[in-house]
Amino acid sequence: MRPSTKLTPNDNPSKYAQEGYCIFRQQFTNKEMELYQQTLDNMLDCLRPGEKPQFMFEPHVGSQHWRTWLSLARHPKILDAVESVLGSNLVLILSHFIIKGTEDSMHVGWHQDQRYWLHGVEGDNLCTAWLAFNETNRQNGCMRILPGTNQPKLRDVNVKEDDGSTITTLEVDVDKELADTAVDIELHPGEFSLHDAYVIHGSDSNRSQDFRKIYTMRYADADTTRFTSEKWQIPFFLVRGEAMDTDFYIDLRPNKDLPEDQPDCMLVQKLRAGTYGKIPVD
Numbered sequence: 001m002r003p004s005t006k007l008t009p010n011d012n013p014s015k016y017a018q019e020g021y022c023i024f025r026q027q028f029t030n031k032e033m034e035l036y037q038q039t040l041d042n043m044l045d046c047l048r049p050g051e052k053p054q055f056m057f058e059p060h061v062g063s064q065h066w067r068t069w070l071s072l073a074r075h076p077k078i079l080d081a082v083e084s085v086l087g088s089n090l091v092l093i094l095s096h097f098i099i100k101g102t103e104d105s106m107h108v109g110w111h112q113d114q115r116y117w118l119h120g121v122e123g124d125n126l127c128t129a130w131l132a133f134n135e136t137n138r139q140n141g142c143m144r145i146l147p148g149t150n151q152p153k154l155r156d157v158n159v160k161e162d163d164g165s166t167i168t169t170l171e172v173d174v175d176k177e178l179a180d181t182a183v184d185i186e187l188h189p190g191e192f193s194l195h196d197a198y199v200i201h202g203s204d205s206n207r208s209q210d211f212r213k214i215y216t217m218r219y220a221d222a223d224t225t226r227f228t229s230e231k232w233q234i235p236f237f238l239v240r241g242e243a244m245d246t247d248f249y250i251d252l253r254p255n256k257d258l259p260e261d262q263p264d265c266m267l268v269q270k271l272r273a274g275t276y277g278k279i280p281v282d
Contacts, residue, residue, distance in 0.1 A: 020150030082131030123225030
């Protein structure tokens with residue numbers, strides 16, 4: 001592993017493979033973000049006592065606003081950026097609101113995303129789009145990335161108790177020398193970053209007086225990734241390009257309309273039956 005002394009965030013996609021991440025500035029205007037902002041704020045307003053905003057998993061499938069979030073996850077601006085680092089054949093595998101409240105003291109420990117989807121997804125060419133809904137900075141707990149830690153191998157982890165306040169139960173030990181190379185991913189609303197599935201990253205708690213609102217969308221290269229649908233609670237969506245077996249996916253490529261009905265899957269069935277208690281019902 002090479003330590004990085006460059007603390008200026010990378011905004012050059014050609015350096016993504018080297019750095020493990022890239023920032024995409026000035027992507028969505030305030031007008032373009034308006035519908036998404038309003039929908040998310042309405043969802044937050046519907047949280048019931050005890051429900052945690054950081055557990056708003058898979059809104060592109062499980063939320064009553066699934067059409068809104070599914071349309072965002074296949075937006076050309078995001079897919080163009082993902083294609084620049086993963087190639088032209090893309091599958092949407094997950095999405096997640098990572099929202100930090102003002103009183104929960106939640107931090108996100110150093111971790112690798114790759115650890116969290118091994119039961120249904122195998123491959124080295126995956127990335128996360130990390131879209132800001134409000135200003136993200138050190139004060140409210142922006143993401144911090146350790147550049148160059150994206151070698152395709154899984155690090156040893158410490159297993160943390162799932163105590164209802166953290167989403168990182170599989171954390172990587174990082175010494176002070178490496179932690180000092182961290183780059184702050186500070187974004188304006190409508191800007192996003194991409195980061196590799198192996199790159200080590202985390203964030204501090206929110207010390208501001210407002211939510212820190214982020215939407216993550218996870219993508220895989222259809223050519224090199226293997227999927228096991230029997231072990232996955234939601235469908236895989238082909239959002240751009242080609243795949244060996246298009247019948248395996250819900251086809252959501254640019255010339256396709258959104259599904260007429262909410263996708264039927266294990267997650268939706270559990271939510272309707274009231275047997276998946278962690279995800280807030282919006």
